[in-house]
Amino acid sequence: MDARRINRPRGPGPSRVPKLDFDDVMYGIHVVEEALAAGEALREIRVSDERKRDPLLRAILATAKERAIPVKFEQRAFFNNLPFKTHQGVIAIAPPFEYADLSDVLHHRRRTGHILLVLLDHLTDPHNVGAIVRTAECVGADAVVLPDRRSAGVNATVRKAAAGAAEHLPIVKVANINEAIRTLKKAGVWVAGADAGPEAVPLGTADFNRDLAIVIGAEGEGLAQLVRRECDYLVSIPLRGKTESLNASVAAGVLLYEALRQRA
Secondary structure, three states, X not given: OOOOEXXXXXXXXXXXXXXXXXXXXXXXXXXXXXXXXXOOOOOEEEEEHHHOOOHHHHHHXXXXXXXXXXXXXXXXXXXXXXXOOOOOOEEEEOOOOOOEOHHHHXXXXXXXXXXXXXXXXXXXOHHHHHHHHHHHHHOOXXXXXXXXXXXXXXXHHHHHHHXXXXXXXXXXXXXXXXXXXXXXXXXXXXXXXXXXXXXXXXXXXXXXXXXXXXXXXXXOOEOXXXXXXXXXXXXXXXXXXXXXXXXXXXXXHHHHHHHHHHHO
16 A cells, blocks of 8 residues: 555445545544644544544534534544554544745744754654654744655654644744754854764753754764754763663653753
8 A cells, every 4th residue: 555545445335435645634533633723724524433422522523513624424444444543533634734934934033032943854753753843842942844855744643643733833844954054053043963972062061042953863873964064062961871872752852841941
């Protein structure tokens, strides 16, 4: 099966699965609720026949009716044919995700307090990207920036892992991370790269109370050499155990909450 397509099986019946663009699907009760709360212009919602009277779905169905969003009730076979299994009997079809523009993010930067951005240097695991988006939104970051190529875009898995945060936080897609870093530096934003090298500043002494962009490197590889050189400074997270590194989304969480602590 194509990872981005759900093919229509042969034969008639209401359980036939139409072609859906995987990137436009949201799945899971909380994700659909958050999309509705954010005013997302959903095209339609599909609910399992087995859950049509479930109290947990009452708010979703009521909001869909209020906003005239079509709701279709599907048999079990429809959901069995989906490529993701944690759908909880509800999916929504959204318009293609609308990425923000970096220049707009900088133009609308807050007048009080410092801007906080997260740049992802070619992270390919959508679970990591979604988790970072969720944490970034929780700490009040201004945007997450990711490259157009060799990176997980905002698809169904990212939206699920972000637990609705992708509907509230601007996500920027750029052609080149290095060029984005140079743009930020020209705008007066300091760029700190997460790195375990000897030249990195220990987390406890790093200054995050400034206009800041935190760069998180790819899973297993860390920051690309050119990205590392573009950073104003590098920051290391102390490790006391035998494991050599943190998961990318965990490292991002540690750095973001340190930024929040310093700014508080």
